[in-house]
Amino acid sequence: MAWNFDNDRPIYSQLVEILQTQIVSGEYKPGDKLPSVRELAITAAVNPNTMQRAFSELEREGLVSTNRTTGRTVTEDPALISEVRKELASNHVTCFFRKMKELGYTNEEITALTSEAATREENE
């Protein structure tokens, strides 16, 4: 997993997105123990405070739960994970369409470009 950050956006919110993705994609399973704040901060090469802030967001969403002395674990609720996954995907689709339409592309052109990209990726 790469920990590449855009210069254009706050690192803590990029950390939220990365961790969200790792959880809903199954990289971390329900109930899995997560690495500690300090450990993950070293891995991502960010300050522990920044990682802490990202985790606070994830906890607010319910994706992780915190046990003050034993560390953090991924939620045991697969339905919640699945729900978040669908919502993130839906957001991506909506955002993608909005941007393409702003550029003046039609629905047909968008689906065509998408199919092309899909078949192009098949051969890699």
Place this chain on the structure above:
Amino acid sequence: MAWNFDNDRPIYSQLVEILQTQIVSGEYKPGDKLPSVRELAITAAVNPNTMQRAFSELEREGLVSTNRTTGRTVTEDPALISEVRKELASNHVTCFFRKMKELGYTNEEITALTSEAATREENE
């Protein structure tokens, strides 16, 4: 045109994106005179300096040219505009696929979701 900004990203780079989109989508035609920095700053409700910074970026790309005393105009080169438009679209497609794959979606699922979204938008 809405001038809504994310809190999560610098305003000047969002201004660049918006102006880029307005130009390549044909909202401003090749050779069109653009509103002045001060005028656009009022319209977008940002500081003139911030708008100025956005324009500097656009000029670096060649999309607009500056005449120090008469104002700015959109490039007369339709090929450049078309090229930028295609590049922006291509970036959107690539970025969309990357995000969806990170969530664990397959090519088939991505194209299916895209088609659904397209047909859904037809009926609105």
Place this chain on the structure above:
DNA sequence: TTTATTGTATTAGTAGCTTAATACAGTAAT
């Protein structure tokens, strides 16, 4: 010639993000 408008530059102040260096309280393992 005067006036208004253009882009551009400068300086200062505010706010948010990030890092750094600590410190504290609770728990598991030894």
Place this chain on the structure above:
DNA sequence: ATTACTGTATTAAGCTACTAATACAATAAA
């Protein structure tokens, strides 16, 4: 009991983005 690890909180510093308030030179219009 001691040790090591957990999450959490605090304070200070540096950096960038943004706003604000100007000022200047060049041109078009009156």
